[in-house]
Amino acid sequence: MAATDQSHKASPTSLFQVYLRLRPPPSPLVQLTQQSLYPLLAPSERYLTVEAPGKESQDGMPTHITIHPPSDSRKRAVEKFAFTKVFEEQAEQIDIFRGTGVVPLIEGVLGEGRDGLLATLGVTGSGKSHTILGSKSQRGLTQLSLDLLYRSLDTQTLHSANHPSLIASLNATDASEAQIFSASGFLDNVYGDCLQEPSRSRAPTPMMDPAFTPSVPKRKLPQRPSALPQFPNISDLAFSVEPNAEYAILVSMYEVYNDRIFDLLSVPSNQKDLRRRHLLFKSTEASPDRKVVAGLRKVVCGSYEEALIVLETGLMERRVAGTGSNSVSSRSHGFFCVEVKRRPRGGLSNSWTGSQLTVVDLAGSERARNAKTAGATLAEAGKINESLMYLGQCLQMQSDSNDGTKPTLVPFRQCKLTELLFSNSFPSSSHHHATHTTHHRNAQKAIMIVTADPLNEFNATSQILRYSALAREVTVPRIPSVSSTILSNTTGRTPSGQTLPPAAHTDEAVVEMAFSEIARLNEEVEILNVKLTEQEERRREAEENWQKAEEKAEQIEMEVREECWGEMERRTAEERRRWMGAWGEEADRNYEHLDRKLEILTQGIEIHEDAIDQDTRTTELENENEALRRKLEALERDLQCRSPTKAPRKPQLSSPSKDYGPTALGTALSKLNGMSLIDAAAYKAQSPGKTPGKKMRKLTARKWDLMDENEMDAFENHY
Numbered sequence: 001m002a003a004t005d006q007s008h009k010a011s012p013t014s015l016f017q018v019y020l021r022l023r024p025p026p027s028p029l030v031q032l033t034q035q036s037l038y039p040l041l042a043p044s045e046r047y048l049t050v051e052a053p054g055k056e057s058q059d060g061m062p063t064h065i066t067i068h069p070p071s072d073s074r075k076r077a078v079e080k081f082a083f084t085k086v087f088e089e090q091a092e093q094i095d096i097f098r099g100t101g102v103v104p105l106i107e108g109v110l111g112e113g114r115d116g117l118l119a120t121l122g123v124t125g126s127g128k129s130h131t132i133l134g135s136k137s138q139r140g141l142t143q144l145s146l147d148l149l150y151r152s153l154d155t156q157t158l159h160s161a162n163h164p165s166l167i168a169s170l171n172a173t174d175a176s177e178a179q180i181f182s183a184s185g186f187l188d189n190v191y192g193d194c195l196q197e198p199s200r201s202r203a204p205t206p207m208m209d210p211a212f213t214p215s216v217p218k219r220k221l222p223q224r225p226s227a228l229p230q231f232p233n234i235s236d237l238a239f240s241v242e243p244n245a246e247y248a249i250l251v252s253m254y255e256v257y258n259d260r261i262f263d264l265l266s267v268p269s270n271q272k273d274l275r276r277r278h279l280l281f282k283s284t285e286a287s288p289d290r291k292v293v294a295g296l297r298k299v300v301c302g303s304y305e306e307a308l309i310v311l312e313t314g315l316m317e318r319r320v321a322g323t324g325s326n327s328v329s330s331r332s333h334g335f336f337c338v339e340v341k342r343r344p345r346g347g348l349s350n351s352w353t354g355s356q357l358t359v360v361d362l363a364g365s366e367r368a369r370n371a372k373t374a375g376a377t378l379a380e381a382g383k384i385n386e387s388l389m390y391l392g393q394c395l396q397m398q399s400d401s402n403d404g405t406k407p408t409l410v411p412f413r414q415c416k417l418t419e420l421l422f423s424n425s426f427p428s429s430s431h432h433h434a435t436h437t438t439h440h441r442n443a444q445k446a447i448m449i450v451t452a453d454p455l456n457e458f459n460a461t462s463q464i465l466r467y468s469a470l471a472r473e474v475t476v477p478r479i480p481s482v483s484s485t486i487l488s489n490t491t492g493r494t495p496s497g498q499t500l501p502p503a504a505h506t507d508e509a510v511v512e513m514a515f516s517e518i519a520r521l522n523e524e525v526e527i528l529n530v531k532l533t534e535q536e537e538r539r540r541e542a543e544e545n546w547q548k549a550e551e552k553a554e555q556i557e558m559e560v561r562e563e564c565w566g567e568m569e570r571r572t573a574e575e576r577r578r579w580m581g582a583w584g585e586e587a588d589r590n591y592e593h594l595d596r597k598l599e600i601l602t603q604g605i606e607i608h609e610d611a612i613d614q615d616t617r618t619t620e621l622e623n624e625n626e627a628l629r630r631k632l633e634a635l636e637r638d639l640q641c642r643s644p645t646k647a648p649r650k651p652q653l654s655s656p657s658k659d660y661g662p663t664a665l666g667t668a669l670s671k672l673n674g675m676s677l678i679d680a681a682a683y684k685a686q687s688p689g690k691t692p693g694k695k696m697r698k699l700t701a702r703k704w705d706l707m708d709e710n711e712m713d714a715f716e717n718h719y
């Protein structure tokens with residue numbers, strides 16, 4: 001056999017441990033009734049064989065299977081798949097519970113504070129629901145896990161009926177913006193009178209949400225927990241937990257339908273209103289490092305029985321909602337979550353810590369394909385196929401990286417399902433600002449149980465196995481060589497029975513070699529063909545993804561552009577408003593300033609007019625004027641007497657020696673200066689032929705200084 005892939009071992013860093021469970025053939029009666037639903041092959045046509053356990057197997061369990069394509073298949077390649085463990089048809093529910101990693105997963109949730117995820121994957125009818133939810137006679141992994149949790153916590157589990165402040169305390173610290181209810185309150189509301197016994201008086205439900213109105217259509221009460229299967233028994237199994245702690249268990253359920261998340265415990269307000277509000281998977285303020293489904297309804301279940309009824313209610317809602325929206329139950333991916341919250345014993349503290357176990361029942365891919373022909377919308381069927389294809393890609397990436405050559409880069413953000421399954425699979429740490437401590441969160445541990453029916457259709461089953469397996473080998477069986485076929489009956493003898501000569505033997509060997517070479521080349525061609533088909537398939541998927549990504553990018557760009565444009569317009573309007581405001585204020589200030597100035601001016605004028613009498617002031621100014629004029633004239637005369645030979649200097653009227661400033665007095669003085677000049681000119685005109693020089697020679701400066709105007713006139717007339 002020629003192999004194209006030799007990687008067998010699951011890497012210890014794998015995000016998922018992948019177990020394969022083969023379902024047994026149905027009983028003849030079931031086969032008869034369900035033949036049309038799940039057309040099965042005859043046992044002789046079985047294409048799947050389990051390999052004997054190898055060296056790497058744990059507990060002597062097989063880890064590999066081989067699938068041989070049926071004779072009518074186009075492909076001839078034989079494929080070998082590796083899993084963490086393979087459970088054959090005879091495996092019971094308890095074997096799966098104990099043999100897969102479910103028990104350590106629960107231990108991690110209880111002790112290590114590590115989230116756990118358990119999912120089943122397979123084509124329709126392969127036994128997913130049987131494995132995860134059980135049957136009429138047997139419990140599934142969900143019920144067994146709940147049983148183990150309650151058994152381990154035992155009396156340390158808190159009941160909301162005994163602790164009235166429990167719901168408020170949980171509400172105060174819940175990071176997922178959830179609505180938390182007590183089990184009795186929740187069940188009362190959904191089933192109403194069905195739960196009541198005539199003699200029993202019912203205490204009011206603590207912390208009942210007023211929005212939780214009793215107008216809800218009542219559901220038919222599910223089977224009593226005591227009527228539900230008790231087998232297999234795991235009473236020998238329990239973990240010891242922190243003795244100084246007390247625990248609360250919160251149950252929530254949701255489904256992913258058409259790539260949207262819907263609460264399964266949130267019953268619609270009336271029968272017609274089946275358009276449920278979808279929820280977001282996001283990081284919240286209280287949970288920055290971890291994404292949570294925000295706004296879920298959570299029910300505090302104090303006992304295993306309460307948890308079972310809530311589980312049944314959610315499953316029923318999944319069916320009711322499915323039927324109402326023209327779909328069937330397995331057309332959605334169902335999530336059942338059990339949160340284990342812990343706080344120090346005493347009930348005083350609100351410091352809840354804890355982790356969560358999530359059980360996932362994935363939709364069957366085959367059902368979606370058939371549903372297309374059964375009248376379901378293309379979008380609905382397409383969404384399941386799409387989400388399973390993305391899940392396949394993520395698992396494929398994991399298996400590709402298991403050989404250690406490529407880093408694990410899981411493209412899990414492509415749809416809600418893969419986001420929900422993988423987002424919390426990576427370790428992270430977050431800083432709590434309030435306490436200034438760094439909280440380290442363990443990476444989630446995940447288990448995938450792949451269910452397969454070896455008698456179900458080859459293509460669908462091989463497809464699921466191909467992308468969920470941890471490793472794969474492709475081989476092509478060696479075809480019996482042509483020469484050996486031809487010569488098988490001859491062996492050195494002619495068909496007539498004659499022995500061939502030695503030369504003929506040599507020719508036979510050459511022919512044999514040639515044929516074996518042709519056969520080898522044929523094998524290689526076959527393998528290359530298989531590889532080519534796969535590459536083409538991957539390329540097609542990649543191109544589809546590329547196109548989708550481009551469309552998404554375009555849409556995001558448009559949204560961003562619109563957002564930016566809106567933001568710009570908003571800011572411009574804001575800026576305009578701000579500017580107009582400022583401008584108005586400035587104008588007001590200016591007006592005010594002007595008003596104040598005018599007021600001051602008016603007041604100033606009034607004061608001036610009131611303070612000084614106009615006439616007195618005029619007289620004063622005239623007197624002053626007179627005195628100054630006289631002084632000026634005396635000065636001029638003095639000047640002329642002192643330098644009689646020199647031409648008389650013109651008084652500098654335009655630049656008086658003393659700067660009087662821009663006051664009224666200054667102006668008056670300037671006028672006076674002008675007047676002096678005119679007077680002097682007039683005076684000169686009155687004494688023609690007499691030069692100032694002659695006059696100056698006959699007068700003493702002292703005398704001249706002391707003479708007044710009249711004396712001066714007399715003096716001039718005398719001479």
Ligand SMILES: Nc1ncnc2c1ncn2[C@@H]1O[C@H](COP(=O)(O)OP(=O)(O)OP(=O)(O)O)[C@@H](O)[C@H]1O
Pocket residue numbers: 022023024122123124125126127128129130131135330363364367451
């Ligand atoms: N391991 C098993 N042992 C016995 N019966 C089984 C086993 N697995 C499946 N069955 C039976 O096969 C039938 C189909 O199984 P189941 O409903 O679990 O398939 P499924 O994969 O969940 O299908 P769907 O996708 O339609 O929900 C059921 O009647 C179930 O009881």
